[in-house]
Each structure stands twice: as C-alpha cells, then as structure tokens.
Amino acid sequence: MTEKRRILSGIRPTGKLHLGNYLGALRNWVDLQNDGGYECFYFIADWHALTSDYNRTEEIRENRVDIVIDWLAAGLDPKRSTLFVQSAVMEHAELFVLLCMITPLSWLERNPTYKEMKHELVDRDLSTFGFLGYPVLQAADIIMYKAYGVPVGVDQLPHVELTREIARRFNFLYREIFPVPEPLLTTVPKLLGTDGRKMSKSYDNAIYLSERGKELRRKIESMFTDPRRQRKSDPGRPEVCNVFAFHNIYSPPAEIAQIDEDCRRAAIGCVQCKKRLADRIEEGLRPIHDRQDYYRSNIREVHDIIADGNERARRVARATMAEVRDAIRI
Ligand code: SF4
Incomplete structure (x- = not known):
C-alpha cells in the first residue's frame, strides 16, 4: 500500500463560514479527504486571528465551534481528517519562536500580503511584531506536520514560498528534518459578494453557509x-453577472444554458x-443544513471531535519537536 501524503490547511475563526469560504476552500478540502491519497490535517488558526484582531477576541471561542460544525456539515469526516485547534497544540508556539530566530527580517518585510493588508485594513492596528511575523507562525503550522502539500489559492502562494524558504534554511543550519512543502493550487470560482465586491464578512455582503429561507x-x-441592465426589456450579459456565476455552480447545465x-x-x-x-442554492445547501442542525443539537459530539483532533495533532507535534530540539541541541 502506498503511503498517504499529508496535507495541512487552516482557517482563521473570524466568523461563521460563507459561500466564498466553502466554494473557494472547504469544498476542495472535502475532495482531498475523499480522494483517499491524502492524510488531511485541518485546523482553526485562532492565534492567527490575533495577529490582526488582538483587540476583538470576544467571539473567537464561539466561532471555533461554529466553524467546526460547518466543516462537519460540509463533509469533513473526523475519522478520516484530523480537525484541531491551533492554540490547543502549544508546540506551534515553540516552533514559531525557534523559526523566528532563523528568519531574516527582510523575508517578512517583502511579503506582498503584509503591505497589501496594511494598506487595506486601515481600521486595524497592524504595526505589531505579531502581524509582521505571522508568515513564520504559518510556516511553523505547516512544517510541524511535515506536510507534503498545502492547498491554497493563488493569493497565498507567497506564504507557501516563504514556508519553503524557512524549511530549507532550518534543514541547512541544523539537520534535514522538514520536507519542503508543495503548494496545491486550488481553482477558486470567481464569485463575489451581494454588492459586487469580494465576499467578506467585513463588507457585510456575504451569504453564509448556514443561511436559509427568508434570510437567504x-x-x-x-x-x-x-x-x-436597467429594465427587464434590456438584453443582459450573463458573463458579467454575479447571479449567473452562482447559477453556474448551483443550477443544472440545461437550466444554465436556458438562462x-x-x-x-x-x-x-x-x-x-x-x-x-x-431555489437552487437552498436545494444545494439542504444536506449541509440538515447536518448543521444535527451537530447543533449534539454539541457534545462536536466538542469531543475537537478534543480528539487536538490529541492526534499533539502526538505528531510532540514527535516533531523532539527531533527539532535534538537538531538544535537545546
Ligand atoms: S443572468 Fe439573471 S440576474 Fe443576471 S442579468 Fe441576466 S437575468 Fe439578470
């Protein structure tokens, strides 16, 4: 039997998941799990939420559970995937500290997302060491599990590249411990929020995975x-219409062609x-909604799944850190 290749990905617990999260990442995570060729580790990146929102922590705990419910409802299976919370595995912090020591400052300063986010998120205080250093924490998250690959969208590629550089530098300085992870590019369908901007909780334009009925x-x-298209009598251009982009995902081919x-x-x-x-979205989301209802009324089960995932992740992390300490001689 060929050995499964390990992959790892995470999400910040900044709110319940929307269709952009689902169609852009989560659906792909489920496919990778179901592929059978991968050993999947998926985690809630709660320390990462602090790098940009250290002063808005009141919802983090609740969001963690909501997101795991959405994961389970979308088809992640805790028997096949390890679902865990970053802050429950302290080894991430230790590896982060050690990697900070070997990461040149210039690698972080040239990170394009760093500059972009500082420019875009003007209402946040991003002038912190934590925000500059979050790609190092990401590197620690990934290489801790000796991941073969990281499923990412194209905007995340610079981060994976930085992780690869940090892994190589560690291997060169101390001992060959970490595989250099590959980016597994996810094709993200071009879907926007209800107002035509990128779908995001902060723009208040998102359709959530849990929405149904009147709300939806x-x-x-x-x-x-x-x-x-101002009037009904004006001919339209489906190729520029966001509603049509959603039909392309949720409606059957004959209906798409007719529209x-x-x-x-x-x-x-x-x-x-x-x-x-x-109608089509509601139909498409019904199995997810049914499973959300199930897990909401069996919340104990969700907490047990998280606790079990944390323990499985800790076992791997402990073994890696023993090797790391030995290699550094600390
Ligand atoms: S695709 Fe539908 S929503 Fe979009 S312009 Fe045409 S009729 Fe209107």
Missing part, C-alpha cells in the same frame, strides 16, 4: 446583476432569475 432569499434578491439565452434576449427578468437561484 433576501440576500439573493439584493445581489448586484449586470449594471447595464444564458433568455437573459441575452431579455426573455427573463432579474427578479425571476434570482428566485430560481435562491
């Missing part, structure tokens, strides 16, 4: 469409098109 319909009704045609010849109005989308 109201969000879909408010979605931006083709801006040139495409009807939109172009103004035979369907946006209101009707959105109603059909709401």
Whole structure:
C-alpha cells in the first residue's frame, strides 16, 4: 500500500463560514479527504486571528465551534481528517519562536500580503511584531506536520514560498528534518459578494453557509446583476453577472444554458432569475443544513471531535519537536 501524503490547511475563526469560504476552500478540502491519497490535517488558526484582531477576541471561542460544525456539515469526516485547534497544540508556539530566530527580517518585510493588508485594513492596528511575523507562525503550522502539500489559492502562494524558504534554511543550519512543502493550487470560482465586491464578512455582503429561507432569499434578491441592465426589456450579459456565476455552480447545465439565452434576449427578468437561484442554492445547501442542525443539537459530539483532533495533532507535534530540539541541541 502506498503511503498517504499529508496535507495541512487552516482557517482563521473570524466568523461563521460563507459561500466564498466553502466554494473557494472547504469544498476542495472535502475532495482531498475523499480522494483517499491524502492524510488531511485541518485546523482553526485562532492565534492567527490575533495577529490582526488582538483587540476583538470576544467571539473567537464561539466561532471555533461554529466553524467546526460547518466543516462537519460540509463533509469533513473526523475519522478520516484530523480537525484541531491551533492554540490547543502549544508546540506551534515553540516552533514559531525557534523559526523566528532563523528568519531574516527582510523575508517578512517583502511579503506582498503584509503591505497589501496594511494598506487595506486601515481600521486595524497592524504595526505589531505579531502581524509582521505571522508568515513564520504559518510556516511553523505547516512544517510541524511535515506536510507534503498545502492547498491554497493563488493569493497565498507567497506564504507557501516563504514556508519553503524557512524549511530549507532550518534543514541547512541544523539537520534535514522538514520536507519542503508543495503548494496545491486550488481553482477558486470567481464569485463575489451581494454588492459586487469580494465576499467578506467585513463588507457585510456575504451569504453564509448556514443561511436559509427568508434570510437567504433576501440576500439573493439584493445581489448586484449586470449594471447595464436597467429594465427587464434590456438584453443582459450573463458573463458579467454575479447571479449567473452562482447559477453556474448551483443550477443544472440545461437550466444554465436556458438562462444564458433568455437573459441575452431579455426573455427573463432579474427578479425571476434570482428566485430560481435562491431555489437552487437552498436545494444545494439542504444536506449541509440538515447536518448543521444535527451537530447543533449534539454539541457534545462536536466538542469531543475537537478534543480528539487536538490529541492526534499533539502526538505528531510532540514527535516533531523532539527531533527539532535534538537538531538544535537545546
Ligand atoms: S437575468 Fe439573471 S443572468 Fe441576466 S442579468 Fe439578470 S440576474 Fe443576471
């Protein structure tokens, strides 16, 4: 039997998951788990949430549990994937400290996301050591598990590159312990929030994985469409319409083709098109909603799953750190 290749990925517990998170990452995590060729470690990156939001911690604990419920509902199976919380595995902090010692400051200062986020998130205090150093914490998270690969979107590539450099530097300075992890590029469908900007909790434009009924319909009704289509009699351009992008994921091919045609010849109005989308999304999310309901009423089970995942992660982390201490002679 060929050995499974280990992969690792995480998410910050900044709020319950939205469709952008699901379609951009989580769905792929489930596929990787079901592929059978990978040993998957998925974690809640709660220390990472502090790197940009150290003064907004009141919801972190609750968000951790909500996210694990969403993971389980979306199809992550705790028997096949290790689901854990970063802060429950103290070894991450120890490896972070050790990697900080060998990471040149210039590698962090040239990180494009660092500059971009400082520019974009003007309401946060990002002038901290923690924020500058978060890619080192990420490197510790990944190499701790000797991961073969990291599923990422294209925007995360510079971080994986930095992790690779840090792993190589450690191996060169002390001893060959860490495999240099590969980025496993995830194709992310181009879906925007209801207002046409990137789907994000902070823009208040997200459709959540837990939304259903009136709440879901109201969000879909408010979605931006083709801006040139002012009246129902104006022909539309599905290729620039965010509603159509969602139809492409949730509707069957014959319906997509019909909407495409009807939109172009103004035979369907946006209101009707959105109603059909709401039906399709609700239908598509129903199995996830049923499982969310199950786990919400069996919350003890969720806590047990997290505790078990933490223990499994700790076992691997302890073994790695024993090797690391020995290599550094500390
Ligand atoms: S009919 Fe549908 S696809 Fe066409 S512009 Fe309106 S919402 Fe978009």
